Amino acid sequence: MDQLVLEAEPRTIKGKQVNQLRRQGLVPAVVYGKATAPIPVQVPRRPLELVLSKAGESTLISLRVADRAEPLTVLVRDQQRDALTQVITHVDFYAVVMTETIRVRIPLVLEGEPPVLQKFQGVLLQQKEEVEVECLPKDLVPHIAVDVSTLQTFDDSIYVKDLVLPAGIQVLDDPEELVATVSPVAEEVVEAEAAPAEPGEVEVIKKGKKEEEQAEAEE
Template identity: 45%
Template structure:
């Protein structure tokens, strides 16, 4: 499993490269950039002054989709000898047009650990759902971790194929993560669990029993009431 994570991380780091240009357009001028197929952004963070930059909009969208919020991206700015190692901190969308309109990137030091949430990605099929009709409850969508930037991954895969019985679960302590990543989230938290389906008919039957119980007359109560009158 560790080797698989290593190969995956290496592949991601090789792929996630983004070209950028220094940006001078600000305010209303930014709209013209977008019309030209460019995406405005900013880089800030470790030991640098904020840098206004612009990207090819299509390339930036592709990288943002792959990276999520916890993958390292190497940004190459024209005229700068070395790339900036960054993560995505904020993405602004035009939800009507379904396009990116701004990208905030945080520069990291490769020698300093960061604390960051990483998403949980469920893989496989739970037999308890397919064969027993159970319901898969995904209770934790991300975990907080601490690691060096070089260890970051876009998500932590959780194999649910071993969930074969109603009540089976996977906790944070069961997660398998790449070497160098320390999970900070409570180890006892349940990530996924198989729950039984409560049939509607059973619910109605239970309700009917409760209603009948409420109508049961206790012997002696009526006589006591008449005596009090």
């Protein structure tokens, strides 16, 4: 995927006055990093929403600030939204240094079909949604694929140690942590309804009762 590009302008309005920007369709943001002092910026809402819909925490963005000669390579570190409308209200961008490793969380995406589900009824369960990794910015990927075709039986599982990682990426999470497994579906046991008595059987019961009553009367 091509690197995402976003245009921004320096921001002079701060504090509660930033609501003026929001009414104009602009979103206040800040850029910071290990080698970058905090830079207040403002970004048009619609282009920002489009980029955020494509960018995860591990997606590099080329941020072009109007008063800077070179674009900044950034990651989305935090975003705030209105609790009711879910409209974006603020964004934090982290400026990376391309020659230094960073730590980010990368989503795990299950791919394929477990062979066990072709023979038996069951449910594929994803126990872990993402992993924390360390790598150079150039080695970042949008997600890590998890091949579930290795789940041949209900006893098979996929752990962090089983992940096939792209070059240059090191996972920091516990290697024994469970990622995915298949759980069997319990079959419902339907109790058979008691069959109604046959007419002959009912008659025998009634007849037997009459005979008992007659015997008691004769005594």
